[in-house]
Amino acid sequence: MTLTSPDVDERTTTRSDTPWVTVVWDDPVNLMSYVTYVFQSYFGFGRAKAERLMHQVDEDGRAIVATGAREAMEAHVEAMHGYGLQATVDRAPAP
Template sequence: MTMLSPDVDERTSVRADVPWTTVVWDDPVNLMSYVTYVFESYFGFPRAKAERLMHQVDSDGRAVVATGHREEMERHVEAMHGYGLQATVDRAPAA
């Protein structure tokens, strides 16, 4: 049986990398229908959710489309760039 040191907070060590977000930004180039298509095809979102997020990008200038570990969010950002969308990784706000 292993004993943890009393000064180790497991919650901190386990959650140190979580959460991060993938943010998609509005741009003057891509059509709204294309952004919806990307959200549906890449993330597998149902049409209603893809359209809601697309409208959020259009009206607010940005939308958080995924939350998780930094490496996964970086992969999403690279994929969005591959589709021609502007996207960044950002640390999620504290809960």
């Protein structure tokens, strides 16, 4: 007796646990030192990581600062807005 499995088209299969990201965007208002401070105080990043992400925001116009479940990323975005930073939630880039 041979067991067979149904055909699955993996191109149309999506994972329900697809990670999401919090993206912080560059703006003309906030000082680089303030953005570094926010990353350190809210996310708990060390100074070097906070400065690296701040420079990425400044130079590339954006930086991914967190990855995880959508609800958590939405909470991070709300917190960033509370600090006066521009931030959005997006799907994590494909590996």
